[in-house]
Amino acid sequence: MGVVIPDDLVEKGKSRIVLLVMDGLGGLPDPYTGKTELEEAETPNLDALAANAALGLLRPLLPGVTVGSGPGHLALFGYDPLEWNIGRGVLSALGVGFDLQPGDLAVRLNFASRDAEGRITDRRAGRPSDAENRRLVEKLRAGVRSPEGVQVFFEPEKEHRLVLVLRGKGLSAALQDTDPQETGVPPLPVRSLEPGAEATAALVQRILDDATQVLADEPAANALLARGFAEYVPYPSFQERYGLRAVAIARYPMYGGVARLVGMDVLPRPEKDEGVVTALEQSWDAGYDFFFLHFKYTDSRGEDGDFSAKASAIAAVDRLIPRVTALKPDVLIVTGDHSTPSRYRAHSWHPVPVLIASPWTRGRDQEGFGETACLRGELGILESKHLMTLALAHAGRLTKFGA
Amino acid sequence: MGVVIPDDLVEKGKSRIVLLVMDGLGGLPDPYTGKTELEEAETPNLDALAANAALGLLRPLLPGVTVGSGPGHLALFGYDPLEWNIGRGVLSALGVGFDLQPGDLAVRLNFASRDAEGRITDRRAGRPSDAENRRLVEKLRAGVRSPEGVQVFFEPEKEHRLVLVLRGKGLSAALQDTDPQETGVPPLPVRSLEPGAEATAALVQRILDDATQVLADEPAANALLARGFAEYVPYPSFQERYGLRAVAIARYPMYGGVARLVGMDVLPRPEKDEGVVTALEQSWDAGYDFFFLHFKYTDSRGEDGDFSAKASAIAAVDRLIPRVTALKPDVLIVTGDHSTPSRYRAHSWHPVPVLIASPWTRGRDQEGFGETACLRGELGILESKHLMTLALAHAGRLTKFGA
Secondary structure, three states, X not given: OOOOOOHHHEOOOOOOEEEEEEOOEXXXXXXXXXXXXXXXXXXXXXXXXXXOOEEEEEEOOOOOOOEOHHHXXXXXXXXXXXXXXXXXXXXXXXXXXXXXOOXXXXXXXXXXXXXXXXXXXXXXXXXOOHHHHHHHHHHHHHHOOOOOOOEEEEEEOOOOEEEEEEEOOOOOOOEOOOOOOOOOOOOOOOOEOOOOOHHHHHHHHHHHHHHHHHOOOOOOOOEEEEEEEEEOOOOOOHHHHHOOOEEEEEOOHHHHHHHHHOOOEEOOOOOOHHHHHHHHHHHOOOOOOEEEXXXXXXXXXXXXXXXXXXXXXXXXXXXXXXXXXXXXXXXXXXXOOOEOOOOOOOOEOOOEEEEEEXXXXXXXXXXXXXXXXXXXXXXXXXXXXXXXXXXXXXOOOEOOOOO | OOOOOOXXXXXXXXXXXXXXXXXXXXXXXXXXXXXXXXXXXXXXXXXHHHHOOEEEEEEOOOOOOOOOXXXXXXXXXXXXXXXXXXXXXXXXXXXXXXXXXXXXXXXXXXXXXXXXXXXXXXXXXXXXXXXXXXXXXXXXXXXXXXXXXXXXXXXXXXXXXXXXXXXXXXXXXOEOOOOOOOOXXXXXXXXXXXXXXXHHHHHHHHXXXXXXXXXXXXXXXXXXXXEXXXXXXXXXOHHHHHOOOEEEEEOOHHHHHHHHHOOOEEOOOOOOHHHHHHHHXXXXXXXXXXXXXXXXXXXXXXXXOOHHHHHHHHHHHHOOHHHHHOOOOOEEEXXXXXXXXXXXXXXXXXXXXXXXXXXXXXXXXXXXXXXXXXXXXXXXXXXXXXXXXXXXXXXXXXXXXXX
């Protein structure tokens, strides 16, 4: 399942769909003005789109359930996160562009600091620079030997984060994290969580022990913590499920990673948000049917708890909208993967505003793009996993069910 | 399933949740004023709460489907009634505080009247007093002998109702009611509804025959009718599923019974509605995380078909609200288990207004607590079984799904 449409309804077409995701878009009202970040933000371009768009609210998973970015995006892509539950290790490996093979075991590592007794003193090793991260990873590559029958890969991510991938036969991801989630205690041992995973647990323990030995003389990054063991199982692709040649344009590795998981091409990461739209313009006639654009700051400013900075981040994306609409996509969707209300300072469960701009909508003369307008919109409150069917329908890419 | 959240999302916390249920809360508008009982009632305290609460409508089961109080409450507690279908016999036994054991067979009995030919003349034996009921039950206990290998228990309920519990090995609840649902005919025989239930059917028939013999000299209560055979299967508890230590405060046995089924403690039954809130106040610091309060008259007055009496019953609960909010629960939920419109004079399928008061809501300056305001609310129309996830989320007791 997870396929929420009967596959044989999909028709090939020439229409182009743009899915523009503002991470953590949904918010909560300021107690004084009664307006959310999105409602407060200067968004003349989004408001103009919303006036005649199909508006609604997307529930990422279930009422009350808050999702991470991985399941949040999978749901937008039409993959039910309850079925396609993806581990952080796989997301991170895909995010750094590592060419995962089916059966690979991936886990996210932190460089950490420990004292002479082996107790963790800093779970992020003082947040090393990306350059320092690469140096440390090179040292691990040189110093840690692959056990027989297994290939070991270390890949740098950002700051204190790196990825470990094991390739071999019969590896199990049923392993407990070694990150104790607190300082003053040693890392946890690698423990198997189900019968049959004991051999992999011992193997990973040996590799982590070796790696810690290699890092022993480092002043800060002299320990490793592992989180999110996951096996790579390829998903049915956008091409297979929807007949869409899809491409992702995102500045942060993880979003390219989740897009790659569903078979999207991923363009080189732009350095600025403007560059995301430039890459869209440049690839507009490259043969793609579906363009996924990702903007991150809306979520970051929400997590900072800064209402006006989040509103400004939304306004900054709004200023890029005319360049998107100038391309005349057949369907333009603007939404988020989840809510990150600045007052809540974290991802939340609240449904996320969504706008589908297309000629085939009922909405007319609606008052801007915001949570309240979306609650009154023609789409109602629906699960994010149903967005793709709506996208295909508005793009004229779904045929009739039944005669 | 029926477990509507992945269990490992639940986090322990210190927040306290109050679920205040007005039985049969939902109504239909008066044809002249256009307002429902709830909208017509004087509810200044609920209206003040509703102004900034998350409002919505709860669908107890499925569109158009009317539920009884048992499934209505189970759904509110997050147990999908389609999966956790509970027999009336078990509900009644739990309601009178009988200590059911797994495998027990429980069935609800009515004292009835029959004529010389054995035909039922009154399905309720003239509604005996509770004291008379207890006398009759004592007579049955003294006169009916337990067959070998089986323990037989008779327990008084109210008026004409009592409960029969059988304890033994291999009992089956697949038995047809003996209540013919009409007068002028004899009770139906106990018939098995599936292969393997024949022995239990014969056993129950023998016990009912013996009991009828014991009652033969009674002027009114000289027959018994059986309804709702059910086997007791314990449910996963609130503590197990939600990490909540929960307590129920209800004046009527059945509501304590359904609460006990999901592992709640049940406080002694208060004599008045005010006593429900007094018990809440007295147990507020007793270590509970979740308080279920039940008020019955809203449903009774709806079944009476008395619009203004139902509105008054709602207003009476409203006057108790300040004592609840004075305790400063982190989350206060007000709703019903189903609708009982006074114009309909019975339980109905109409979705039930719900209000979640918490700092984490979008609703601002909404116009009171009523069906129309709730239809416009941020929760939309959702199934009752999702209420608990929302309660946990607003109480800060759910962690993120996925990274």
